[in-house]
Amino acid sequence: MPLGPLRPSPLVEQAAAHLRDQITGGHWPVGSKLPGETTLAKELGVGRSTVREAIRALAGAGLVATRQGAGVFVIAAQVREDWPAKLRRASVADVYEIRMMIEVRAAELAAERRTEDDMAALDAALARRDEAAGDSDEALIDADIALHTAVVAAARNPILADLFAEFVPVLREGLLELAAMIDISRAEDDHGRAAHHALVEAIRDRDPVAVGRTIAEEMDRTRTYLQGP
Structure with a gap:
């Protein structure tokens, strides 16, 4: 499923939604490593800071976790209910x-x-x-x-x-x-x-x-x- 470019509205929310869809849709299964910030930024057509904030939002939702020196990994396939x-x-x-x-x-x-x-x-x-x-x-x-x-x-x-x-x-x-x-x-x-x-x-x-x-x-x-x- 291609990511595609984003519209120029709240970019962090859009980026987080696109990445979340990739995870919940099974494109990145639990245990897999997300592409690097540079790669994601290029595919989404946004800056690395936007990708960084989007990943932070996904971490807050319990979908991903950052492992120091290793990257960002998927830890859940569904958003954690608050x-x-x-x-x-x-x-x-x-x-x-x-x-x-x-x-x-x-x-x-x-x-x-x-x-x-x-x-x-x-x-x-x-x-x-x-x-x-x-x-x-x-x-x-x-x-x-x-x-x-x-x-x-x-x-x-x-x-x-x-x-x-x-x-x-x-x-x-x-x-x-x-x-x-x-x-x-x-x-x-x-x-x-x-x-x-x-x-x-x-x-x-x-x-x-x-x-x-x-x-x-x-x-x-x-x-x-x-x-x-």
Whole structure:
């Protein structure tokens, strides 16, 4: 399959697309070495810097890797799917299971590490959640997520906080869909108020055992609703 010259529009994107097509189409199989920059630049009708940037883009997509002193080699035949895309494609029940694993431990850490500032943030988030219980399902869900975000923040681990943030959009969408299918006021007579107050108090008391038990029970109820009968 000939490469052919490129049109004078975003050249790096075009070069990367042409090279990607060569890889995914099998012209350069996994393990093969790409032609040198000079050869590719000549075939594509662009400068070596454009080829270099295109190869960098392919490396970012997980298709190629540079071996020092040896050249650029194909390491995958398909573009690597990024984490946000995987989350969007996953079922909300599966995402919720992973969230449970992360958040239970995060809550335990919060009980061990929380500061007075963390408690102020948790108390404020809990009050907002109480207020939202009499409002729309969307307001309650947003307030609930904000409280759980404050719990994770109190764990004082930025990687945990960033990981939890990745889950939030998918979780919010799934919980809104769940709210549209069930009567939340019947499923949770107090909208989960008692469980969330118990969680915050256990964090205040620095009791990781009680925290882990409380949040696991509360989240397991929601997972049951998500999984259905």
